[in-house]
Amino acid sequence: ETGVTQTPRHLVMGMTNKKSLKCEQHLGHNAMYWYKQSAKKPLELMFVYSLEERVENNSVPSRFSPECPNSSHLFLHLHTLQPEDSALYLCASSQDWAPVPGFSTDTQYFGPGTRLTVL
Amino acid sequence: AQSVAQPEDQVNVAEGNPLTVKCTYSVSGNPYLFWYVQYPNRGLQFLLKYITGDNLVKGSYGFEAEFNKSQTSFHLKKPSALVSDSALYFCAVRDRWGNAGNMLTFGGGTRLMVKP
Numbered sequence: 001e002t003g004v005t006q007t008p009r010h011l012v013m014g015m016t017n018k019k020s021l022k023c024e025q026h027l028g029h030n031a032m033y034w035y036k037q038s039a040k041k042p043l044e045l046m047f048v049y050s051l052e053e054r055v056e057n058n059s060v061p062s063r064f065s066p067e068c069p070n071s072s073h074l075f076l077h078l079h080t081l082q083p084e085d086s087a088l089y090l091c092a093s094s095q096d097w098a099p100v101p102g103f104s105t106d107t108q109y110f111g112p113g114t115r116l117t118v119l
Numbered sequence: 120a121q122s123v124a125q126p127e128d129q130v131n132v133a134e135g136n137p138l139t140v141k142c143t144y145s146v147s148g149n150p151y152l153f154w155y156v157q158y159p160n161r162g163l164q165f166l167l168k169y170i171t172g173d174n175l176v177k178g179s180y181g182f183e184a185e186f187n188k189s190q191t192s193f194h195l196k197k198p199s200a201l202v203s204d205s206a207l208y209f210c211a212v213r214d215r216w217g218n219a220g221n222m223l224t225f226g227g228g229t230r231l232m233v234k235p
Contacts, residue, residue, distance in 0.1 A: 004162070033222075043209065043225040056222060090162055107153065108223060110162035 003027045004111035006091050012117045013081065021076040021114045023091030031096035032074040033108065034066060037088040049074060050096045081118045088113045121146040123212050125226035132200045132233055140195040140229045142210030152193040153211040153223065154184055163209060169193060180204070200233045207231075 004025045013019050025032065034046040048056035049068040063085075065077040074091055090113045095106040122145045132138045144150055151170055155163040167178025174186045184195045193210060207230050211223040 006162075042227045045222060048222060092163075107165050107168060109165060110155075112162045113160075115160070 006111035025093035123226035
């Protein structure tokens with residue numbers, strides 16, 4: 001798990017708090033992803049960044065705000081969350097070949113996740 | 120649109136017996152297919168992938184998967200299960216001509232329980 005790291009591993013926050021999740025990849029990849037994993041629900045893709053540009057925003061509420069300052073780092077800023085936002089948040093990275101977007105066979109590698117509890 | 124189905128929520132198998140975790144997919148073009156495993160309180164770990172070529176793909180920890188285009192399936196198999204194989208398994212697919220970002224669609228997951 002040293003390829004993709006996530007901090008913190010556990011986070012408990014109130015509905016009025018503001019917090020941030022951090023993801024860092026050490027694999028030299030140029031695409032990064034945020035997923036939400038809730039109990040008894042399929043893995044939900046939230047955001048995708050390719051070459052530091054957001055290429056997918058999967059109808060995620062505005063209380064989740066991603067930031068990708070460079071190809072190695074990805075943040076998820078959280079504010080005024082709801083209890084139903086409690087979940088495991090997973091970060092992943094892969095190589096997305098440009099200038100042919102999407103024509104990549106490379107694998108997504110995942111971090112260990114941040115277990116978020118919203119009280 | 121692409122989709123993945125894992126028809127079994129849970130698979131139970133005795134240690135030493137062969138195991139199969141089922142996956143079927145739907146894509147508009149040729150698929151790239153992946154299997155991941157998730158242990159408790161951990162992220163997803165890559166097991167194997169099918170891109171092209173031989174329909175039988177070998178991966179980590181003795182797992183293999185067989186791509187069957189006519190049945191649109193990519194079942195995960197292992198000849199002899201170990202208790203330590205007990206985990207949550209996810210199948211994923213992407214269309215070869217996908218959008219930027221190499222986006223995958225995941226199945227709902229299958230919990231594998233291997234009993235001593």
